[in-house]
Amino acid sequence: MIWLLIFLFLFSAFLFFYALFYRILMSDKRLDKRRAYYLKENDQKRLNPKSFSLLVQLQVYKQMVRQRVVSKKKNDKLEIMLSRAGLLLKPEEFVMFQWIAMVLGGGILFLLTDRVFFLALGSVMGFVAPRMIVRRKQQQRLSRFNDGLPDLITTVIGSLRAGFSFIQSLKAVTEEADSPIKEEIELVLKEMQYGRTIEDALQQLKDRIPSEDLELMIQAILIQKQVGGNLATVLETIVQTIRDRNKIHRQIHTLTAQGRLSGTVIGLLPVVLGLILYLIDPEYMSKFFAHPIGLMMIGAGVVSGTIGFILIRKTTTIEV
Secondary structure (H helix, E strand, O other), X not given: OHHHHHHHHHHHHHHHHHHHHHHHHOOHHHHHHHXXXXXXXXXXXXXXXXXXXXXXXXXXXXXXXXXXXXXXXXXXXXXXXXXXXXXXXXXXXXXHHHXXXXXXXXXXXXXXXXXXXXXXXXXHHHHHHHHHHHHHHHHHHHHHHXXXXXXXXXXXXXXXXXXXXXXXXXXXXXXXXXXXXXXHHHHXXXXXXXXXXXXXXXXXXXXXOOOHHHHHHHHHXXXXXXXXXXXXXXXXXXXXXXHHHHHXXXXXXXXXXXXXXXXXXXXXXXXXXXXXXXXXXXXXXXXXXXXXXXXXXXXXXXXXXXHHHHHHHHHHOOOO
């Protein structure tokens, strides 16, 4: 019976949020298609908003959600966070995903345990999980960019020595590089085509990719542009420095692997054991939640485990 309730709950939540996203958040493409249809009928006629008032109204609702839920400051932060993660999501869409995760996480744990505490716990986990996923994707994308940066610089050096300009060298990079370097360099070239200076375009690239190695390369390019000199020779020195740093970083990452694993085990072991004991004997574990001393013990365990995880993580994190 409990699995039937879980299935019905998940199916109902899916239908509700699918309708919400389709009608409000995913209406841009439908609006564009409808607008293109009317413009194709008669290019000279002005677009009549009444002819597709429903779609216009849906856009108004979407704008209301964006204005009331996401402030300007928060919107900018979310845009930067999502762009660094390489996710094609708008800030309001990300907030809606957080709401969905809160409802599903809290609802599933409540149906499984019939405890208000797990309802709150699942809601908090559902709210935090999307941000953790985005941060993880940011780290993965930044790592891929840093791994491909030496090859990018090497391609630029070869193109410069072959007689190409710096812009032509960047175009050569887009033909050989993989994502995310290819996407970012293409964006830099498009910005320069739209009228941005090379300094502004590279500064925007540095803001999108918080990489120290990239910042070192950009600073060298901008300084060379001001004072002159052989850019290929300067980039050769930089690429060798980056490769040496990456080598040291990989060595440190290998040496600290055991410590990082210990921190993960310390952080997850109490939670996993608690869930296993609850599934084996719910009555035994429910005594912790029914008595104030039990709640204090759980709180102390969570706090101490979190502190231990943070301390081990800080100890094993060495900046190069």
